Amino acid sequence: MLTVYSDAHQAHHAKQELIGGQFQPAFDTPQRAVNIIERVAEVGLGRIVTPEAHGTAPALRVHSSRFIEFLRTAWSEWHAKKGDSDAIPLIWPSRTLRDIEPRDIEGRLGYFCADAGTPITAGTWKMVQAGIDVACTAADALQRGDRAVFAATRPPGHHAGKELFLGYCYVNFAAVAAQRLIDQGNRRVAVLDVDYHHGNGTQEIFYDRSDVLFVSIHADTRDVFPFFLGHADETGTADGEGFNLNLPQALGTGWNSGYAQALQQALERIEAFRPDCLVVSLGVDTYELDPIGQLALRCEDYAEIGKSIRSLALPTCFVMEGGYMVDHVGINAVEVLRGYESA
Numbered sequence: 001m002l003t004v005y006s007d008a009h010q011a012h013h014a015k016q017e018l019i020g021g022q023f024q025p026a027f028d029t030p031q032r033a034v035n036i037i038e039r040v041a042e043v044g045l046g047r048i049v050t051p052e053a054h055g056t057a058p059a060l061r062v063h064s065s066r067f068i069e070f071l072r073t074a075w076s077e078w079h080a081k082k083g084d085s086d087a088i089p090l091i092w093p094s095r096t097l098r099d100i101e102p103r104d105i106e107g108r109l110g111y112f113c114a115d116a117g118t119p120i121t122a123g124t125w126k127m128v129q130a131g132i133d134v135a136c137t138a139a140d141a142l143q144r145g146d147r148a149v150f151a152a153t154r155p156p157g158h159h160a161g162k163e164l165f166l167g168y169c170y171v172n173f174a175a176v177a178a179q180r181l182i183d184q185g186n187r188r189v190a191v192l193d194v195d196y197h198h199g200n201g202t203q204e205i206f207y208d209r210s211d212v213l214f215v216s217i218h219a220d221t222r223d224v225f226p227f228f229l230g231h232a233d234e235t236g237t238a239d240g241e242g243f244n245l246n247l248p249q250a251l252g253t254g255w256n257s258g259y260a261q262a263l264q265q266a267l268e269r270i271e272a273f274r275p276d277c278l279v280v281s282l283g284v285d286t287y288e289l290d291p292i293g294q295l296a297l298r299c300e301d302y303a304e305i306g307k308s309i310r311s312l313a314l315p316t317c318f319v320m321e322g323g324y325m326v327d328h329v330g331i332n333a334v335e336v337l338r339g340y341e342s343a
């Protein structure tokens with residue numbers, strides 16, 4: 001399996017993260033992606049290539065132009081006003097306030113960002129552009145005939161919506177890849193999201209469409225981030241009615257206590273959709289030792305996930321999402337890919 005990777009992600013390294021009222025080291029570290037690519041090399045998964053430059057056009061297919069422009073320019077605006085500290089919003093257009101884009105950078109940060117855990121730093125845009133390039137280069141390899149390809153992106157992307165960033169995600173790379181596959185002539189694309197967290201951004205982007213099916217297995221959002229989407233009754237709207245499937249899991253769920261069954265249900269829905277290809281949002285924060293996650297998958301379960309996905313016999317683009325147990329993120333992510341290759 002081909003892997004696409006750029007070390008440009010290292011340009012972004014958040015200083016700290018506010019968690020449980022305390023500043024702690026950020027969870028999305030450059031080391032996560034380094035460990036993943038080192039593991040890919042160690043097991044000899046296949047060739048590793050650097051991405052081709054694609055600019056912002058592919059991101060503009062799934063995000064608004066004012067949003068991408070904001071991401072591109074926010075740091076210089078913030079830096080001019082506030083100096084070197086990470087740009088983090090502290091006020092949001094919550095439910096009873098108005099939907100107005102402010103003029104000042106502080107207001108605009110809250111307008112486009114939904115949480116306080118997704119800072120913009122000097123290197124954020126460089127990292128995000130590299131992620132767009134990686135996702136597109138991977139999608140193009142699939143289109144040229146590769147059976148499977150791994151987009152080793154950092155940061156994750158599945159929380160990012162048309163005009164919203166949160167949850168360490170800025171641009172939705174899985175959505176960029178899925179849309180690119182549609183734009184290149186595929187009639188139906190399925191997105192399977194196995195990250196611990198619900199892929200609220202991917203759901204939002206494709207919610208009213210019947211050409212992209214979104215299926216997600218995640219920790220129940222009544223209990224965990226991102227809270228405000230991801231519930232079982234969200235099935236799609238307008239043309240997209242019936243093309244969104246959320247399979248929330250109770251905290252503590254493991255392979256034999258519900259996860260394998262949910263995966264089977266997800267695969268059956270994808271099969272019935274008869275897609276031309278598949279994008280997998282590959283998060284491994286479902287791991288039993290993940291410091292953020294509260295599901296309970298073990299190392300050996302990840303190969304089973306890969307094997308099960310392979311049974312669909314679809315051209316498959318894996319796009320890296322979460323996984324924060326840093327010394328296991330490479331092992332577990334690559335287990336999925338090896339399981340896929342072995343089946």
Ligand code: Q9C
Pocket residue numbers: 019020117156157158159167168169195197225283285292321322323
């Ligand atoms: N107390 C992804 O895995 N903050 N994003 C959680 C936990 C947000 C993670 C705080 C975590 C988002 C793609």
Ligand code: ZN
Pocket residue numbers: 195196197283285321322323
């Ligand atoms: Zn996650």
